[in-house]
Amino acid sequence: MDALVSIEWLANELGAASGVGDLRIVDATYAEGRDAAAEYEAAHIPGAVFMNLSELRxxxxxxxNTLPSAEKFASRMQTLGLGDGSRIVLYDSSPWHTSARAWWLLRLFGAHNVAILDGGLAKWQAKGREIATGKETPRHRHFTTWADLKGVRDL
Structure with missing residues (x-):
């Protein structure tokens, strides 16, 4: 899976009758002064779960925004239904493009098949794609962390 996927690619994957692989969609919106969780509940890509980035520190x-422990990260990912072997597509509706931070965290902690949706929710809606409301209830999955902290520096 490429690091950046198109609206068309995601729509095709969601519509695939075979359900190839374990595709998970994640809204990784964070925006100070906004209730991103409420915005997610009001409108999200079908099947998407909400990743609260403020908890991942x-x-x-x-x-x-310092790194969470590997245990904390794994626990949150498991709760979101993200697990070993998941193909994860991230998007956001934040002026800070916070799906990039989520992508980096997932890659840092061992997820390999992670992509960002080009254009995010705004482009998905502009293309007239289906929108869901409410909360999704993911199935708990096992997430094994393989943190590679060589590229991380601390004070």
Whole structure:
């Protein structure tokens, strides 16, 4: 799977009768001053789950957005239904393009098949694609972390 996928690619994958692989869609919107979770519940790509990026940090640190522990990260991914072998497509509706942070975190902690949806939710809607509301209830999955922290520096 490419690191950037198109609206058409995702629509085709969602419509595939065979359900090839374990495709998971994740709304990774974070925007200060907005309730991203409520926005997700009001409109999201069918099957998407909401990843709360503010929970994916080290809450014991005084610094913002530091890395969570591998255990915390794995626990959150399992709750979202993301597991070993999942093909994960991320999108956001944030001015900060926060799906890129989610992509980096997933790759850092061992997920290999991760992509960002080109154009995100806005382009999905502009193309007249189906929109879902409410919360999705994912099936709990096992997520094995393989953190490669060589490229991470701390203070």
């Amino acid at each position: 080290d809450t014991d640190s005084d610094l913002p």
